[in-house]
Amino acid sequence: MEQIKFLAGRANWIKGSALAEVMKKAAELRAGGRKLISLSAGDPDPGLIPRKVLGELAREVLEEVPQSVMYTPANGIPELREELSGFLKKYEGYTVDPSEIIITVGGTGAIDLLGRVLIDPGDIVITENPSYINSLLAFEQLGARIVGIPMDGDGMRVDLLEEKLRELESRGERVKFIYTIPTGQNPMGITMSMERRKALLEVAEEHDLLIVEDSAYNFMRYEGETKPLKAMDGAGRVIVVGTFSKVMGTGFRIGWLIAGGAIGKKVLMGKSPIDFCAPTISQYIALEYIRRGYFEEYHLKEALPGYKRKRDTMLKALEEGLPEAEFTRPIAGMFVMLFLPKGADGMVFASELMEETGVVTVPGKPFYTDESGGNALRLNFSRPSEEEILEGVKRLAEFYHRKF
């Protein structure tokens, strides 16, 4: 039976991810026995996550808490929201009532739920250009039109944002919100400066817009001092998307949304019938992880210095191997964006690099909201070992020099 005719018109808004293609090809090569070095992950390092400790927590919780295998409230178990509220106060510097927190199926779940109550087909969503591909795809699935604002080393160019807003407003276009990843941006690895953050909040105020702050990498900061936009937000314009993915691991699917008011209420109403609750076992593990101080003990004291070392290793290797190339120097997050010579095709380069040297990278192009970024290549330093980083960048540099 032919299924295509049953697809909804809205299914046309669902696009495949160019990232998925790269991963598929890598999986095929691996299945064929090829040993690859991956600089392509979006994951933390499972070796820097206290898996034994988490395993013990899981065992304890499942055995001792009958509720741990059951449905729990759609906004999350109350104890976790309570702990998280204290956690955010301590580590993010803002106060949020536990009732305003909605625990979601990862940060991506929060982004989707939010989009579902904010975006009507044709609405404009403003993002950094480039921005996180899955957020772009999630907004586009809902019929949003993405308008990307270029970045510099200080983050989104707020001057260009203002220009664009004036242009859009003069055309009577409706902007729904500004989506930003201010800290350790994916894919650029850039952290927005404090000055830029202030300017962004001012522009949002002036044009009466919401800001969606994706704080995915806030707990992966290696140096510098910035505040979350939420902590600087006097007007209640900032909606926060957060996650424990980079701390406990991406597989637990624990994220959160802090929206409050009518938006939070509607999100919760919409969430209940479609995902019921974030995985209960993961919620209990997260609860105990915070409660017992493991964030300090394992993440801040052990994992974070490890990621910093890996970042240093990658930057040093790039500086030595590709002194002529342009690349970002992240103070947070897990990515470096490397730029090939102007006009080079990053998609072709990444594909040939993988086939010829076994080094997997992610072409930057699919993260861009326009035709730019063709020469960009996203490199991940959080997941590979230091040896893999050194060997990977070495092969990458050799290949680069053969090509250009």
Add this chain to the structure above:
Amino acid sequence: MEQIKFLAGRANWIKGSALAEVMKKAAELRAGGRKLISLSAGDPDPGLIPRKVLGELAREVLEEVPQSVMYTPANGIPELREELSGFLKKYEGYTVDPSEIIITVGGTGAIDLLGRVLIDPGDIVITENPSYINSLLAFEQLGARIVGIPMDGDGMRVDLLEEKLRELESRGERVKFIYTIPTGQNPMGITMSMERRKALLEVAEEHDLLIVEDSAYNFMRYEGETKPLKAMDGAGRVIVVGTFSKVMGTGFRIGWLIAGGAIGKKVLMGKSPIDFCAPTISQYIALEYIRRGYFEEYHLKEALPGYKRKRDTMLKALEEGLPEAEFTRPIAGMFVMLFLPKGADGMVFASELMEETGVVTVPGKPFYTDESGGNALRLNFSRPSEEEILEGVKRLAEFYHRKF
């Protein structure tokens, strides 16, 4: 700042659940120190789930499998899809290739993902009347119009379905699919007869429609012999939504969708950016649960007889306490639908019953797709203990006799 103006038009399709209201009121009473007897759950019994064994599995997996804390493929870890394929062949009697299985965040996650690729605003979805409230709400969120078909003791009245289809077709209305819970239906507790199943498949063939088979209660069957629609489907018209919620526990959020072809492909494309993957730890626990034969050892041999005893206890208590009342006699699932005298208001009755006797039930009305069902009351027998069932039904019968 006023948030309401930012809500999308589509947010109007998101309705609150009357069920949530009941649960909220119960929570308030409990918070006030009131001891309640709940016949309102949609959960299995945490005491019949081998929590110690699951805890041990979780510990083992987290410690030994680095991948267990990481992102895994959007369609599920390959080993789980492989095992599930064998499991479905053995216990459900149909063959499905592992590549056709998409592991989802619970059955509700599968229903939402499917709706997102099939339903355009205004499309008609046919369901049993009454049907599972969260599925109705999920379809309505996407702009679907629900058309409910009455049931009798053999399930959906396929004769009335045909009549309705002819009527809709004559008006040029577009029906997208028929959603059915053939076994242990929620909220009715009715299991569709084999004859009715055959008739339903024939009607779908004749009118060229998809059937979405929600098999949530297929592993909670106490007697009788029926086959899943999927096992009787020569034409590939049946899409399966399944879950391990009633087996391992609702909190793990492990469900699946079997759609195949263009629909499965589109679902997977849409899923990847919005929930990334079903919780990895839950997937590994499910994998080992199947692999080690725990489904037979713990579910079929221990839990199922326990649920059967509870069902027997509830039916006997109702027969003795309310011999004049009409109620369903389930051979599968976890619910009995009790009907108050004609014209009685189940919403008011449930509310007063809870306040005056401390027995929590779920009014049936919100499950109905039209104005009928005002006198229905859904009773759950899977979660409460036998003592609670006896005491709960006793108080319910006394209250009933005071009222009517």
